[in-house]
Amino acid sequence: MTDAPDRSPRPTDAPAPGTVGPGFRERVLPGVGGWAAVVAFAAVLGVALWPASHAIALGVAGLAAVVGLLTLWWTSPVVSVQDGTFRAGRASIPVTLLGQVTTLDADAMRAELGPRLDARAYVCLRAWARTGVHVTLEDPQDPTPYWLVSTRRPQDLADALRRAPRPGA
Template sequence: MTYVERLRVPSWWWLVAALLVASVAMAILAYVPWQQGVVIVGLFGLAVAVVVFSYGHTAVSVVDGVLHVGRYTLEGRWIAGVEPLDRDESAHAMAAGANPRDFLVTRPYITDLVRIRLNDAADPHPHWLISSRRPQEFAAAVEAISVGSA
């Protein structure tokens, strides 16, 4: 089973970023010569765009028996179990029920999580908590490669 998802930022984040750049542009252009101001605002706008794009460009995939979350990978043999969490369960897992040792790849604009339980005694993380817009599908794909399914 193959699963691929990008944890893209919502479109309104781009609007907020544009408004931030516009407000900074008004402040800068009011006090510095316009040539310098345009350069400063352009660089600032580019920096904001890179930050928003990179934050929302994280890929989550299950391909060829390996879970990929951004630059991190986890082979199926280290996965003991998988649990999709809905909005309320996710909120509990991130607050009152949080384990400070859990490995997190979460996004505030995605309300559902998938909890992946590890069976590697050498790993300091007992679970991975990963944001997903399709937690049932993601959990099924991870379950398919886990040792529990073999």
């Protein structure tokens, strides 16, 4: 047995059809606390309705839990680098228009979102993912100077952006 770390590819690192090399995909989901808050809210609804009707209380609590959990999942943005395109939430841009990529730890992300934030920047932020990347844009026709994107795997995202194929490079 060796002490080497497991280097087997993760499902999100598998090459997407039509791409060269591994891509990147992450759904920026809440942590355990976010999921627990939804379940706790549903339980509070059930307890509040319990004196009126046990059946209604259980039904409302169950429905609130399911709707809340699905809403958390559905509203969590997907960050990906596939098919020569960088996607963060609903926005996408060809990797050919990207410049420097910088990984951000929690302190750097806080600074980028505070005193250093340019109001023209595209921000795909989730408070539960405290790290991210800063990606400059090199499109003279786009007034957006950079993207600031939350991710729990900033180094993996930066690596995928750097190795994404760029025609003419």
